[in-house]
Amino acid sequence: MFEEYKKEVLEFYFFKKETNQLSSNLESLGRLKLRKECLKILAEKYSKKDDEMLRLFFDPLRKYNDHVRSIENFELDKFRPLVSFLRDGTSIRDDQPVKLIAWLMDFDSYQDWRFRKETSQPDDCGFSDNGMDSEPDTGEEGEPDSDTDESSSFVGKEEADEKTTPEAQQEDCEQNASNDSRNVLEISIKRSFSIKKTLIISMVFLLLGGGVFFLLGGNTTGTARQPSVGEECMYWTGDHYEPVKCDEKINDAVLVPLNLQTLNNLRKINLMDTLTANSLGKVWYSKIGGKHEFFTDSGVHPVDTLKRLKPLTNYILNKHVSYYRYLLTRLMWSVSVIVMAILGIACVIYFLWRQKKGLKSF
Structure with missing residues (x-):
């Protein structure tokens, strides 16, 4: 039964990929991106029922006290079979990676999926109480009610026997299961259309959030992530340093020895x-x-290490920085935010109105 679950998880992944519903980490697969996605989902939707699945995959020997440390110290090569499974559809031996990717995509857990499958099966698929041993209808004295001749009665009985054989019922069950799969796909497609509405509204509010973030600052990143055990190097991400293990390979990044003063400041x-x-x-x-x-600090340039950073002077400040330009930009963003807020509210009202009227959207 798990093979069927594995197949549905893979089909769900390809469906979400075709409809652009995957996160960036799952859209372009990579071992490091899978680790980042696990940490992200853990922070967003962790619950106690996920403990067993996370422990069996990341920390079967119970070396760590929390899931964050077990994920951060998980060997990236162990993600390789999962990448091959999702990218090429290759077979995967263990059950835990499949359960992990289902968790990342918000697909039903195996227990929930199995319960749903078992409770949705039709009763006659068990080949019990299906009328196979039932006797033909008789009158009060046990005689058949039909006045047809003996040959026609024999043909009718033969046709009924053919329809009630185990092979025929098994075929019916397989057909029902196929229909259930199609129904699930149709429901998913319909749900994707309703998701489009949500995406449009979400995009509007995302732009609002981005504008507010730009207005309120967005000047520098927040507090630096402190290095974990074994992370004795760091690399420049573009606006701050990130701690990393010295043997880890980061695309287009140069690893330098860890310096807490530079990392934090x-x-x-x-x-x-x-x-x-x-x-x-x-x-x-x-x-x-x-x-x-x-x-925000002195030292050498993070990319061009042959250049040292110089203290800001009045001359550089007056020639290359314009606070009035910043105020003008904020004003333009404020107007844009107000316009997008009005459009967002109008979209919500419009969709609610169509839903109330029972009109079809998209």
């Missing part, structure tokens, strides 16, 4: 127009490729 300032005279003595800069980049 050095950030790239993404919105340089937010800098003011109060930033003097607190900000450093460097010119790379004809453009000025600003940082």
Whole structure:
């Protein structure tokens, strides 16, 4: 029965991929991306019923006290069969990776899926109480009610026997199961159309959130993630350093020895127009490729290590930074946010109105 579950999980993955419903980590598969997706889903929707599945996959020997550490220290090569299973549809020996990918995609757990399958099977698939041993209808004295001749009665009985054989009933059950699968697919497709409505509204509010984030700052990243056991190196992500194991390979990244002072304090300032005279003595800069980049700490440039970061001066501040330009940008974003909010509310009202009227959307 697990083979059927495995097949449905794979079909669900390809369905979500074709309808663009997968997260970026699952859309373009990779071992490191699978680890990141596990940490993300763990933070978003962890519940106690997930403990057993997570422990059996990430920490069968119970080395760690929490799931975050077990995922962070999980060997990336052990994700390889799961990547091959999803990317190429190759067979996978163990059950736990299949249960993990179902959890990542918000598919039914195996227990829930099995319960649903067992409770949805028709009663006559068990070949019991199906009328195979039933006697023909008789009158009060046990004689057949039909006045037809003996040959026609024999033909009717033969046809009834053919319809009630185990092979015929098994064929009916398989047909019903096939119809159930098609019904599930139809429901999924209908659900995807309703999801489109939600996606449109979500995109609107996502743009709203992005605008608010841009308006309120977005200047630097938050607190740095502290290194775990064995992470003695770090790499530059584009605006901050991230701790990593020295033997781990990161695409297009140069690993450097871990420096807690640099890890915790050095950030790239993404919105340089937010800098003011109060930033003097607190900000450093460097010119790379004809453009000025600003940082929250001194030291060498994270990418071009031959250049040292210089303290921000009044001359650089006045020539390359414009706080008025930042205020103008905020004003434009504020207007955009208001317009998108009005459109979002109008879309919600429109969809609710169509739903109330029973009109078909899309």
